[in-house]
Amino acid sequence: MRKLGTRHENLDRKVYRELKSMIVDRKLKPGDKILQEKISQEFGVSRTPLMCALKKLEQEKLVQAIPRRGFYVRRFTKEEVLEAFELREILEGLAARRAAIIITAIQAERLRGFFTDADVSESGQGIKRYADEDRRFHNFLIELGGFDLLNDILENYNIITVSYRVDVMEGLVRHPRETLPEHRALIEAIASGKPDLAEKLARQHFARSRQQLLKEMELEKARRPSKPAASHPRAVRTSQQEPGP
Amino acid sequence: MRKLGTRHENLDRKVYRELKSMIVDRKLKPGDKILQEKISQEFGVSRTPLMCALKKLEQEKLVQAIPRRGFYVRRFTKEEVLEAFELREILEGLAARRAAIIITAIQAERLRGFFTDADVSESGQGIKRYADEDRRFHNFLIELGGFDLLNDILENYNIITVSYRVDVMEGLVRHPRETLPEHRALIEAIASGKPDLAEKLARQHFARSRQQLLKEMELEKARRPSKPAASHPRAVRTSQQEPGP
DNA sequence: GGATTGAATATTGTATTCAAAAATCACTAA
DNA sequence: TTAGTGATTTTTGAATACAATATTCAATCC
Structure with missing residues (x-):
């Protein structure tokens, strides 16, 4: 009998792994917004499996989901x-x-x-x-x-x-x-x-x-006696953008 | 400032909670196959948020995903x-x-x-x-x-x-x-x-x-000295079916 | 009669589409 | 200039569409 569940690898699993290593390797930096369109094109998949992977990473706390605003790479305190x-x-x-x-x-x-x-x-x-x-x-x-x-x-x-x-x-x-x-x-x-x-x-x-x-x-x-850090990403730019002059 | 992330409740979160309680309350029994079409109709949503919820439950080990075969309510040993x-x-x-x-x-x-x-x-x-x-x-x-x-x-x-x-x-x-x-x-x-x-x-x-x-x-x-249980659901029927004679 | 094959059907995994919300931008008024 | 406002563009969340795969079931062969 062939092993069940191992022969096929779903796309969202691949995307998940890829994305996770991008975060762990700091290719995506804490605070970065994850642009779904961009990433899914980069990976050559639709947004569906990407979404799945993102939800998974959210559960793992590697990314933070803000409803109607998107996913951000999480920063650990x-x-x-x-x-x-x-x-x-x-x-x-x-x-x-x-x-x-x-x-x-x-x-x-x-x-x-x-x-x-x-x-x-x-x-x-x-x-x-x-x-x-x-x-x-x-x-x-x-x-x-x-x-x-x-x-x-x-x-x-x-x-x-x-x-x-x-x-x-x-x-x-x-x-x-x-x-x-x-x-x-x-x-x-x-x-x-x-x-x-x-x-x-x-x-x-x-x-x-x-x-x-x-x-x-x-x-x-x-x-730094009292410098409270912003806890939520607000108007965060992706790290891919060109730095200003 | 309004609280971020709490005002909106995504559909997949609702489906997730609903589904989870169905499993915990044994409305869906271990071994049951989760028929996506049926459940999503029952909940009045499309399969997309249901899929999301299922993946989450898979991560939590409450359901088992078998690629190209579907999701089954997991049985704990x-x-x-x-x-x-x-x-x-x-x-x-x-x-x-x-x-x-x-x-x-x-x-x-x-x-x-x-x-x-x-x-x-x-x-x-x-x-x-x-x-x-x-x-x-x-x-x-x-x-x-x-x-x-x-x-x-x-x-x-x-x-x-x-x-x-x-x-x-x-x-x-x-x-x-x-x-x-x-x-x-x-x-x-x-x-x-x-x-x-x-x-x-x-x-x-x-x-x-x-x-x-x-x-x-x-x-x-x-x-029961030696009665190894089947570890994978195979041809599992849903509990909704009529029991045989 | 029981195993085998293959067409018909059902279900999954993924892409595409679409409406609603958020972000951005251009324009106006102080 | 700069704050505010409305139009335009992006982006998200979810439904739908569709191709690939699995299952079912009837017809065939041994």
Whole structure:
């Protein structure tokens, strides 16, 4: 019997993926209005599947829909990033615990392969590669937890993505120099089957990033005592337009 | 300035809500195929907003989309319900902790108003009302936690809904007689601002339901040693058809 | 009688169309 | 100039149209 549901790929799925990566890769920037006509022409599809994809992204909070006005790429607040870390602290802690319990030898080997050739120097290229590896690592960790529902939530809900929405160091909150040993310790704890240690290390990892983020937020607040940002996009221009003279 | 995004209510939102409640209320039963033409006529809208709503429900896992075949009301496995409880154990534990920290006097009063006139007798009516109150209570608890992201996830991801997908006692895993004192203790812990106790009680509450569920699953497995259920709906009839002789 | 084939029918996925709302622009008056 | 106002253009939200695919069912063959 052939697998159902995988043979055909609906257009809206393709559009969804394409659009999502455009947002994640910052080709569409926070605040940008999504011009449906333009994008659908660009993708060579009608507005119907695009609309579908946009609704999906709205549910994921990657875009914001304003009725009768359109869709805008959403901007995450530091508070939201903080919440995402708080959630990841417990959720990935749980995943790490379960991973340590059910991990197989083959998976352990693959896990140990992460961050083997990490470049901890200052180079921008190195940071970028580390950030990518970081993402892959955490995704794999969740996968190892064997928690379908959790997997789904973290993936579809973009908790991971949100976490990288800090504006420095490719979205990393702390420098690889600091996080690399933590990652390695966590890897070892899971690979060698130590649930308690794994959970503790995973939680510590996020707790520390959270503290760092909090510290930055305090600093920022101290610098700009009261400058409330506009919460809704109003008369936002697309980033594609020519900058004024 | 007028509130953006709340004045207009898109059709697909209405259809979404309507459809969702039809599924939750079992007017559409697990396995049922969703006939788009029929439903859209019933709702008096075209298939476009219905399609949108269906895609949303697909993301929430309340319906399953099979390309070129249609949408089916999804059936949750006991395993999924178990996972939902496992997640709720930690997530609502966290919410209870935070609620106990930030709760206001007014909220505490409202919280103490839950389950005041609970009917713990055997009557079906009583059970139904208790189950509804149970849902409202847990939703309020999450709200009290003040965790926007968590709120969203639990709501949109139907973790709560999934939890009530057990086929006995209106979806309740344990009898009110057993859970009522737990609810009351939890309420008191939160209302009187005891974070540690609140988290402990919340987690215990779910852990016990989880154990009960596990026990039932074991029993069931013992009764029917090997009868693998079909994982995909195949030639599923709508529940509207006349039952055969 | 039961499996197989293929035309007829139904349903889906997507494009197109259209009315209503919002944005933009040109024009007038202070 | 600049604020306000009405006409024009864009854009959205939803209905309809249509081609591609799936399902059904009757006729045929073994």
